[in-house]
């Protein structure tokens with residue numbers, strides 16, 4: 001049984017919850033961050049000096065950074081099954097995980113905040129359009145990759161699908177006009193059949 005600090009509506013916490021579901025890892029979760037606060041508590045800061053969620057504790061081992069947590073859980077409890085075995089496949093899956101954090105998040109988060117997290121009467125159509133254009137361009141990279149690959153890491157579902165898989169649900173639930181990206185839709189239709197996805201990701205977008 002591992003312990004997870006993090007609110008269920010955080011995209012980075014959701015990655016870890018979905019991953020636990022795929023691997024059958026049992027966990028105890030504490031509502032943390034956002035409206036629950038706690039990030040600056042000295043005890044929490046001692047575990048996670050970044051002051052963000054998620055953080056996990058497994059025995060005496062503490063870890064933060066959502067993608068690193070998923071890689072750890074997969075290695076420790078999944079015998080590596082959620083990453084392709086070949087160096088090329090593994091690198092490809094890892095690449096999409098890294099790209100989500102370093103390049104995709106900075107593009108889609110402003111769109112998320114400009115829409116869902118702003119009351120309708122305060123929304124700025126120009127800011128939304130600018131953020132939308134950038135986000136569509138980023139998704140197009142995913143669309144092109146999925147035109148040639150069933151999943152982001154290749155032929156099989158892997159950790160490579162989780163970070164962007166969390167966001168694709170939000171994407172299809174944002175109050176915006178989306179261009180048709182059929183390969184993303186096909187991929188989304190596949191991952192949304194996963195039970196842990198339905199439990200942890202397909203919740204009201206707030």
Ligand SMILES: N[C@@H](CCC(=O)N[C@@H](CS)C(=O)NCC(=O)O)C(=O)O
Pocket residue numbers: 010011012013032033034035037039051052053054064065066067101
């Ligand atoms: N790179 C970190 C980012 C973590 C992060 O930004 N977490 C957000 C929630 S998605 C957070 O803690 N925000 C402040 C809060 O929830 O109080 C990770 O992947 O774990």
